[in-house]
Amino acid sequence: MDLTLLYRGPLASCDYDCPYCPFAKRRDSAAQLRADRAALARFEAWVTATGDTVSVLFTPWGEGLVRSWYRDTMVRLSRLPQVRRVAIQTNLSCRTEWLAEADLDTLALWTTYHPGQVGHERFLAKSRRLAELGVRHSVGVVGQPEHLAAARRLRADLPSGVYLWVNAAEGRDYTDAEAADWAELDPLFSYSRHPHPSAGLPCRTGSSVLSVDGDGTVRRCHFVREVLGNLYDDSFRAALAPRPCPLTACDCHIGYVHLETLPLYEVFGAGVLERIPHGW
Numbered sequence: 053m054d055l056t057l058l059y060r061g062p063l064a065s066c067d068y069d070c071p072y073c074p075f076a077k078r079r080d081s082a083a084q085l086r087a088d089r090a091a092l093a094r095f096e097a098w099v100t101a102t103g104d105t106v107s108v109l110f111t112p113w114g115e116g117l118v119r120s121w122y123r124d125t126m127v128r129l130s131r132l133p134q135v136r137r138v139a140i141q142t143n144l145s146c147r148t149e150w151l152a153e154a155d156l157d158t159l160a161l162w163t164t165y166h167p168g169q170v171g172h173e174r175f176l177a178k179s180r181r182l183a184e185l186g187v188r189h190s191v192g193v194v195g196q197p198e199h200l201a202a203a204r205r206l207r208a209d210l211p212s213g214v215y216l217w218v219n220a221a222e223g224r225d226y227t228d229a230e231a232a233d234w235a236e237l238d239p240l241f242s243y244s245r246h247p248h249p250s251a252g253l254p255c256r257t258g259s260s261v262l263s264v265d266g267d268g269t270v271r272r273c274h275f276v277r278e279v280l281g282n283l284y285d286d287s288f289r290a291a292l293a294p295r296p297c298p299l300t301a302c303d304c305h306i307g308y309v310h311l312e313t314l315p316l317y318e319v320f321g322a323g324v325l326e327r328i329p330h331g332w
Contacts, residue, residue, distance in 0.1 A: 061266035063088040091266035110140035117146035130159040160188040160326035167202035192217040247303035254312040
């Protein structure tokens with residue numbers, strides 16, 4: 053079986069203070085961090101032992117790569133023959149040299165630039181270093197009006213081979229002129245600009261794409277609360293089947309990218325998890 057797993061453990065702490073994020077500067081207790089580490093180790097053990105072909109995207113509420121157990125786990129998973137891709141969403145505040153230990157044909161990063169949290173030159177140097185190491189990575193920004201100038205500067209200075217994506221700011225209704233400004237930076241911004249009607253439409257989630265939390269609970273995606281089973285007792289397998297989306301709309305890239313009514317699997321190809329368009 054070929055599975056894509058979106059893993060989100062209990063980690064919720066972040067070293068940034070973005071005003072548009074509810075988890076900014078949240079601190080996990082030592083006990084919470086131990087629980088997150090143990091949950092990740094259990095997930096890694098399952099992936100290591102499975103006979104399935106697996107692709108993994110880590111989508112922590114907080115920042116994972118400042119924690120050694122996420123870095124070490126990604127390196128080990130990248131070297132497993134059954135792992136097609138392992139990627140993580142990150143603000144790239146961590147060091148980068150650990151990536152030299154990974155299989156870079158398998159590992160990739162989905163990075164986000166947060167103006168006001170990190171200087172332009174510091175973030176740019178990190179991206180350039182990733183390029184030097186040969187690490188596949190995308191770079192993105194949230195489409196806040198106050199971020200437009202910083203995003204333009206970043207696009208101008210990034211290596212040409214690095215795709216810069218733009219997420220529509222939550223709840224913002226962009227004028228056509230505003231949308232055109234962002235589309236100059238990200239030619240795929242139109243997919244993020246508006247929520248996608250999804251009720252009753254076919255989606256890969258629940259069939260080949262699954263959400264997994266720290267205790268192994270499996271759902272079709274992060275946004276549908278119905279439980280399909282548990283990863284660790286294999287009870288999820290009986291529930292795997294094509295199924296329509298039960299929600300009215302989907303407005304997050306990690307959700308709507310899997311809608312079968314959108315062409316995004318063709319657009320991104322093997323770069324679906326790290327958000328890099330095919331041939332970029």
